[in-house]
Amino acid sequence: MSTNPTNPMVPPAPDDFDIELKMLMEAVYLKYNYDFREYTGASQKRRILVAMREMECDTVSSLQAKVMHAPDGFAQLLQYLTIPVTEMFRDxxxxxxxxxxxxxxxxxxxxxxxxxxxxxxxxxxxxxxxxxxxxxxxxxxxxxxxxxxxxxxxxxxxxxxxxxxxxxxxxxxxxxxxxxxxxxxxxxxxxxxxxxxxxxxxxxxxxxxxxxxxxxxxxxxxxxxxxxxxxxxxxxxxxxxxxxxxxxxxxxxxxxxxxxxxxxxxxxxxxxxxxxxxxxxxxxx
Structure with a gap:
């Protein structure tokens, strides 16, 4: 995460990953009408990192390209964004x-x-x-x-x-x-x-x-x-x-x-x- 050492009152600028992540979520919303833009950052980041590894993408931007243009790209990404963690009669x-x-x-x-x-x-x-x-x-x-x-x-x-x-x-x-x-x-x-x-x-x-x-x-x-x-x-x-x-x-x-x-x-x-x-x-x- 980048910082502004000359003015501590200015919040740190988002890094490239955060910027690309926001762009990906906006693209998913505009093309597929699935809205993940208000999901919590930490959880979303973990899931995107897993998706990048499994879908063989080096950057979020390359993942976005696959999601937007590959026939099954979004369907595959959706499985990582909605990972089910559940069991019968849980708690x-x-x-x-x-x-x-x-x-x-x-x-x-x-x-x-x-x-x-x-x-x-x-x-x-x-x-x-x-x-x-x-x-x-x-x-x-x-x-x-x-x-x-x-x-x-x-x-x-x-x-x-x-x-x-x-x-x-x-x-x-x-x-x-x-x-x-x-x-x-x-x-x-x-x-x-x-x-x-x-x-x-x-x-x-x-x-x-x-x-x-x-x-x-x-x-x-x-x-x-x-x-x-x-x-x-x-x-x-x-x-x-x-x-x-x-x-x-x-x-x-x-x-x-x-x-x-x-x-x-x-x-x-x-x-x-x-x-x-x-x-x-x-x-x-």
Whole structure:
């Protein structure tokens, strides 16, 4: 990073990498309408460096050229910009808190709409579907599972997960208050664990960008876990605004373990239901 030794009051100028990175994100937005311009710098840099190595590009500018002109360039880059880091019943205490603090209220509605935003490859969707089925709510629930990565959405639709992950998922499920045998929800097939299609009969998997798209339905519960950590403050506020608009009167919001709304412009518009597990309820105002 360059500096200005003659005037310490002048902020350091961005280096070439930062300049090229901004140009790349602007080009991606203008050509493909995918907006990564407000993603946090450190995370974005790490992912771009990996993309450069794997796509054999020496500079960000050469990566940009490949993304703009090679037929599969952007599709390949998108896999690095949206690296999924997830597992079924991740943070079991969160799922236990949903059962205790949210499900009793959800049971009072004759029908439900739930939005899983940033669903990635679907682990969160299937976890939620299992929970809702065990609580007698799945049949009257419509789930919207959205993401910006088409390949991740396709994987979520297939519902096939690695067999070697089932031990961890089973342990998570049990800690999360699971009421049955986790193995009852899948069968071994296609070199993986194929999950029961009943779980996703009422799930709509759809492309939706939290950075550019609008609210599409009123919902009773929004789950968006470990997504906001990749956004800067401006984009976080936009996304929380979408969730607030989508939620019905006194609807519920679940975030990731490292995320919070308390320092956002929407902090006072939600009540804290479980501070430790990051579960909130839309305020009355």
């Amino acid at each position: 079991p205490e969160y799922w236990q808190a949903l059962r205790e603090h949210v499900v009793p209220f959800l049971k009072t509605y004759p029908s439900l709409k739930v939005w899983v935003a940033g669903c990635s490859t679907g682990e969160e969707v299937y976890s939620l579907a299992i929970l809702l089925q065990e609580e007698g709510l799945l049949e009257r629930t419509i789930i919207y599972a959205t993401d910006i990565n088409p390949e991740s959405l396709d994987a979520a639709r297939r519902g096939v997960f690695p067999l070697d992950r089932m031990r961890t998922y089973t342990e998570n499920y049990q800690k999360a208050g699971g009421k049955g045998a986790f193995s009852d929800y899948y069968t071994a097939a296609y070199n993986g664990a194929l999950f029961n299609r009943v779980l996703v009969e009422n799930v709509t998997f759809a492309d939706h960008s939290l950075a550019t798209d609008s609210v599409f339905s009123e919902t009773h519960f929004v789950s968006c876990r470990n997504v906001l950590i990749y956004f800067n403050r401006k984009l976080q506020d936009r996304v929380l605004g979408l969730f607030h608009e989508s939620l019905c009167y006194r609807g519920f919001l679940g975030l990731g373990s490292k995320e919070s709304i308390e320092f956002s412009s929407y902090g006072e518009r939600f009540d804290v239901l479980s501070r430790r597990e990051r579960i909130y309820r839309k305020g009355v105002a």
